[in-house]
Amino acid sequence: ARLSFDSNGLFETSENGSYTFVNRSFIQLMGASSPEECLNWGWKNFVHHMNKREMIEEWEHCVEDGRDFKMFVKFITPRLEIKCAFVEAFAQKDKNGVLLGYVGCVMEKEPSFCET
Numbered sequence: 001a002r003l004s005f006d007s008n009g010l011f012e013t014s015e016n017g018s019y020t021f022v023n024r025s026f027i028q029l030m031g032a033s034s035p036e037e038c039l040n041w042g043w044k045n046f047v048h049h050m051n052k053r054e055m056i057e058e059w060e061h062c063v064e065d066g067r068d069f070k071m072f073v074k075f076i077t078p079r080l081e082i083k084c085a086f087v088e089a090f091a092q093k094d095k096n097g098v099l100l101g102y103v104g105c106v107m108e109k110e111p112s113f114c115e116t
Helices: 024-030 042-046 052-065
Strands: 009-013 019-022 069-076 082-093 099-109
Touching: 009 024, 009 082, 019 042, 024 099, 052 069, 052 082, 069 099
Parallel strands: none
Antiparallel strands: 009 019, 009 099, 069 082, 082 099
């Protein structure tokens, strides 16, 4: 059996944490109509207001420190659907430890994972 990531949103970023690539599943999970809506810092528009500040602050600290990122996050689509996902991003560094960017995955979860 082959492992499939078709339903997981995948992304890549530059060294400053700006998204440079998102796959079709990422776009669908966010409810976006095009990749451009999610690239650069556009993904922030899909983070639910209840955890937006916490999520963005943690993302920025991870990028600043070159740390991996892991968090359950609520997203809200343009159709006002609330989705829960586990977001995990791995820091990619050169041989000298300089941050090159991130590769990450957004895995949709049951709403109970994001309940506070």
